[in-house]
Every structure is written in C-alpha cells, then in structure tokens.
Amino acid sequence: MPTATKPFLRLRVEPVDRHRWLTAGAVLALAAAALMAAFGLPPVDLHGPLHMLGIMDPFCGGTRAARYAGQGNLAEAWRYNPLSIVIVYGALAAVARAGLGLVTRRWLTLTIGWTPARRRWVITIALVLLVLLELRQQLRADLLMAGTNTWP
Template sequence: MGASIAVAMAIYGLPAVDLHPPLHRLGIMDPLCGGTRAARYAAQGRFEDAWTYNPLGIVVVYGALLALLRAAVGLVSGRWLNVALGWTPRRRQLAWSVALLLFVALEVRQQLRAELLIAGT
C-alpha cells in the first residue's frame, strides 16, 4: 500500500490535502515534517532532494521496496527470509536508547530546516 502511494506521488505529485499538524503554521516542526515530499523524491530517485526534506522518506520508500521484494521472493520460491534477534535486556535498552537519540537528532534537524519546510506549504 505504502509503495503504491509513493509511486502515485512520484507520477502525479503531492496530495492536494493539507497534512500538516496545527503547530506547523507556528513554525514548530516535528520529525515527520517534509516526509511526504521526501517520499516523493525518493520514489523518483532524487535522493539529494529527499534527504534535504527528511531522511526518513528514503528509509520508508526503500524499506517498503525491500518488503515487497521479500514477499515476491517468498511467494515464488516458498522460502522466506527471516531475521531473528536475541533480545537481552541490555540489547533492548541499547536499541531504545539509540532510537531515542536518533529521534531527538531528527527533531533538531527538522526544526533547523523550518524555513524550508514551511516554504512549500
């Protein structure tokens, strides 16, 4: 579903519906700001533009592509690629800490680009 939305945006453009939260107009960005434009640019292969708006756009579009590729290979071959992680309490704490740190870094990055993110709306 998400991959088909990205392809549709790459072909037809951004949605006409305003997807911004209320604080956006006050200049307060969230980590997802610019994600729609970034997904569109990533689907078009314009990685520099996608990265400029939000690096998560690249991750989401190509993560969806990998999931579709995994499903296609699994359906054709009958064998599914599975990854199992051994979650010890320490690894879980480390994963959550890294995720939180990346989330905060993305929030700061997006707030520093508020002028760019507001300009296209």
C-alpha cells in the same frame, strides 16, 4: 563456565511467511510514494497546528521526501527528510522479499535476539536518533514550511 548468548540478529529461511503484515504495509507505502511521484503531493494539508507556528516534528517533510525518493531523487529526499529514504527503500526491500518468497516458497526471516540490556540500548539509540532528526528538521523550518500544497 561462560554462558552462550543468543545472536542479536539472525537470518533464517523458513517455509512460511511470518511477516505478512510487513508486506502489506510495504505495499501501501510504495503505492503512496508511486502515486505522489507520478501525480504530486496530496491536495489536502497534512500538517498539524504546531507546523503553522513554525514548530517542526521529526516527520515534517516526509511526504515531499517520499515523493522524491519514489522518483529516485535521493538528494532532494534527503534534503526534506532522510527518514523517507529508509522507509521507501525498506518497503521496496520488503516487497522484493515477498516476491522472492512467493516464487521460491522460502521466506527470509530476520529475528532479533532481545535481552533487557539490548532492548534498553536500542530504545536509547532510537531516541537519540529521533531527537537529532527533530533538531535537523527544526533547523530546516523555512524549507519545510515553504510550498506545502502543490498539486499539478
């Protein structure tokens, strides 16, 4: 007799917001992107010591990329760090979800049906993507090291 497996992703509508933390983080991320889009990069150096030695990490270029994503310039955002596009527009989707929930009093809730095998697959895929992003960013070290402090 086959056993029923729970779905990997499930979208439900609920009467309460179970993800307030997501909305708060999304608002902060969008505020940072909007401020950088309007006023430029922060006047402080956010890089670690390895950056100055030419060793990039997967998040290098993220600040400049978030600024470009906030300006809607996705080509430049992708050039610096594609992860920022996911973060900025994911934050926008989270804030839109919260706005819709506030208006309708119904909250879209995405749940993940974790099993040990699914958890291993997701962790493996995430690690492979992180390594690929690290390699990509290291290949762009010249771009990422150039002009890191620009404040209009």
